[in-house]
Amino acid sequence: MSHPSFGLMTAPQQVDYADVHRVWREADRIPEIEHAWLFDHLMPIGGDPDGPIFEGWTLLSALAASTERLRLGLMVTSNRFRPPAVLAKIATTVDVVSGGRLEFGIGAGSRPSLPMARREYDAHGLPYHDAEHAVESLAEACTVIRRLWTEDKPFDFDGTHHRLTGAFANPKPVQRPHPPIVIGGRALATLRVVAEHADRWNIPGGDIQDAISRSARLDRYCEEIGRDPAEITRSIFLPVAYDQPETTRAAIREATGAGFSHVILGLSSPYPAGVARWLTDEVIGKSR
Template sequence: MPRFGIMTAPMQVDYHDVLRVWREADAIEEIEHAWLFDHLLPIGGDLNGPIFEGWTLLSALAAQTERLRVGLLVTSNRFRPPAMLAKIAATVDVVSDGRLDFGIGVGSRPSHPLARREYEAHGLPFHEVGHAVGSFAEACTVIRRLWTETSPFDFHGEYVDLIGAFCNPKPVQRPHPPIVIGGRTAPVLRIAAEHAEVWNIPGGDLDDAVRRSALLDRYCAEIGRDPASITRSIHLSVSYDQPDVVRDAIGAAIGAGFEHVVLGLPSPYPAKVAQWVADELISPFLGNP
């Protein structure tokens, strides 16, 4: 049975707009998960418009919902040191009483015309791809260890260097929150094969998504992991004016093996938008009238 969620990009919106949608969704059982994204400056619309920091907003929304699983689709590993990110995520898992899905990826792709802007504006380094992928692999290892190891440890990698690393309190979920890795490149898929419980890819080119999923299968087989142990997730954009088109995209994605579906809601959000999503887009795939 497919599992459906929503994504509200926290840019060009007011906090109370996002809160309204999440609170509404929290009361609708067909919507199982809700997501934000992770950018520091807008990547669309007014480039000087409002945008909220993802993890801070996620913690606030987690405190004001009760049922939804919550997460960022996906955290940029370039923005925060991994030990700090492990602490932030553990805090959100505690605040949410164990409802965090930990989404993470390499970070903004260099080809995006606005990719470097938010790094320069916040004094963050924008390393080349090899560095970014290597540090991402080490981050996944370190974060998992911080969530599970009961004593401080040292870690001396090529990109991450820690002395006396320790995370207390631990996340509520055991052994740790599900790790959702987003990305489509071969190096990222290799990391997903090792670390992910869920793999997410943006929709738009389903044939490519299917090819990437098959490549993930191959990488799992190479390390002796059952490919079926990684849930396949896809992000699909919603059009309020063309629900038939969205339903067709959902049906095609589910038919291709993507059973974790994230529906991206454009702003401004109409009144009762979560109920509309449940009625018009989700219910037909759950056997509801």
């Protein structure tokens, strides 16, 4: 397995912009932290349900302009929130602003089992279809976005869930042929979309044996369509326990030992002073 890559995630809820900006600027100066992430929710999914939360892509663009080295993205964009052609334009803008550092994270959208996330759709006038619709829509969105990033002439797209006429994108992303596509999720239907479209697959933590099982299922789905499973980097999200760093270190060792070479460490707010340096010294450095 290749050397593990470590990043951090700051959920932009129950925090001020200055707090997130401080952590990212600190992390940008620490080579051991290679990537940084936000999430994509419109209302808080933890803490005060009426507390502050920032829109992910807007904040990501600001942080892209404030950093120089970190690769960056949303873990992961809800495909339910934005039409794919609009999302492709937004993502291209961030890739240009960052000088080609975007990791394009996308997923089917919030699970029905998470009521705090479910409410944001009604609150913003957004439709919430069933899981089958969401996964089919995700697959079509990935196709549309990739074509907009790579094709030099306008095209029409007549899908089941998305229809475009004269679709075209200019400028293109800085990264060629396009930014890495990171698809998040653990459902088997989503894994089929991962097999076809993703450069990285992220699973949101949980039981490591379940993650290993789903990684093996992804291997089989890749083989069914004639794709080398090794082309898809395995990524995992792990929460950080400030008061029990050994718990996080053990989770990292377990995950990397199971083949998850891309590790995203979730920081809870409020963020302690010097948290990125602490994360590097007490968690990343001691987990190797």
